[in-house]
Amino acid sequence: MRLAEYSPYIYIRGTAVTAYTIDLSPITTLTNEQFDLLCIANPELKFERTPTGELVIMSPTGGETGMNNATLIARFVIWNEQANLGKVFDASTCFRLPNGGDRSPDVSWIEQSRWDTLTTEQQRKFPPICPDFVLELLSPSDNLHITQQKMQEYLTSGIQLGWLINPPDQQVEIYRPHQDVEILNAPPTLTGEPLLPGFTLNLAWLWR
Numbered sequence: 001m002r003l004a005e006y007s008p009y010i011y012i013r014g015t016a017v018t019a020y021t022i023d024l025s026p027i028t029t030l031t032n033e034q035f036d037l038l039c040i041a042n043p044e045l046k047f048e049r050t051p052t053g054e055l056v057i058m059s060p061t062g063g064e065t066g067m068n069n070a071t072l073i074a075r076f077v078i079w080n081e082q083a084n085l086g087k088v089f090d091a092s093t094c095f096r097l098p099n100g101g102d103r104s105p106d107v108s109w110i111e112q113s114r115w116d117t118l119t120t121e122q123q124r125k126f127p128p129i130c131p132d133f134v135l136e137l138l139s140p141s142d143n144l145h146i147t148q149q150k151m152q153e154y155l156t157s158g159i160q161l162g163w164l165i166n167p168p169d170q171q172v173e174i175y176r177p178h179q180d181v182e183i184l185n186a187p188p189t190l191t192g193e194p195l196l197p198g199f200t201l202n203l204a205w206l207w208r
Contacts, residue, residue, distance in 0.1 A: 019048075019142070022055045029053050035102060036126065039094070048094070049102040051153065058104070065139040068167070068206065072137065073107050079199045086111045089131070096128040097157040103150065105134035109196065130157040133195060138166045151175050161195045170207050 024030060030038070030053060039047050046058035061069065073090050080088045089108045096102055108131035115123070122128055134154050136147055144166065151164050155175055162175035172190065174182040184190075186207045192199035 019059065019146070020057045021050070022057065024055055025053060030055065032096070046092070046104065047102075048104055049100075051097075051100040053100075061139060065137065069106055069137055071205070072135065072165075072201075075201055076107055076109065076199075079196070080109070083196075083198060084112075085197070086132070087115050094126045095131060096126045097130050097153070098128075099153065099157050101153055101157070102126060103153070105131065105154070106137045107135040109133040130154065130159060132160045133162070133192070134159050135163045135165065138164065138168065140168055144169075148173070151181075161192065163190060165203070165206070167206055172203070 030049065035047070035049055046060075048056035048058060050056065069091060073088065076088045080086065087110050089105075089110070091104055091106045093108065094102050094104045095108070110127075110129065110131050114129065114132065118127055118129060131154075134151075136151065138144060138147055147164060151162050151173070152175075154162050155177060159175070160177065164173040164175070166172065170186040172184045172187055174184065174190075176182075186203075188202070188204045190201045190203060192201070
């Protein structure tokens with residue numbers, strides 16, 4: 001079996017990365033329909049698209065990152081079942097953002113009334129909506145600067161709250177509209193007020 005068939009990373013010139021961006025502009029510009037068909041034809045891969053049309057190929061996560069992602073989304077699912085205020089989405093959900101990008105946050109949440117504005121067909125495909133809340137969990141091989149740019153993209157698309165959790169540096173960056181990015185060093189908890197009422201995320205386990 002070749003390395004690419006089982007490795008959780010993409011290898012570029014011998015360096016492991018979890019995402020690789022391809023500029024297709026010299027030869028083509030993918031339409032929404034073509035991007036959708038590309039995703040359907042390659043279900044083993046995860047694609048994103050930048051607002052300028054660059055294709056981002058995402059590799060599968062490694063065991064540690066996958067385990068941490070599962071723990072995080074479980075916390076949101078449990079809270080949401082009790083609060084019953086919206087919908088929680090995992091990292092496999094691709095959102096067609098208003099600014100033209102197609103993105104898949106590690107965890108996202110949409111308030112119920114906004115989700116209900118979409119048609120059944122829109123909900124089943126790549127929802128043409130920006131989540132109210134997004135969380136990105138940085139893996140050891142992720143590029144921090146690129147992920148920070150993605151968080152800014154979410155802001156310009158309309159998120160109300162965003163968390164960039166950075167385990168390698170033991171930091172959390174908090175993104176809010178019209179405010180400077182807030183950086184916390186190894187915070188034991190994060191609270192979602194007022195957007196996610198009553199939600200508190202315990203992070204002590206992540207910094208150990």
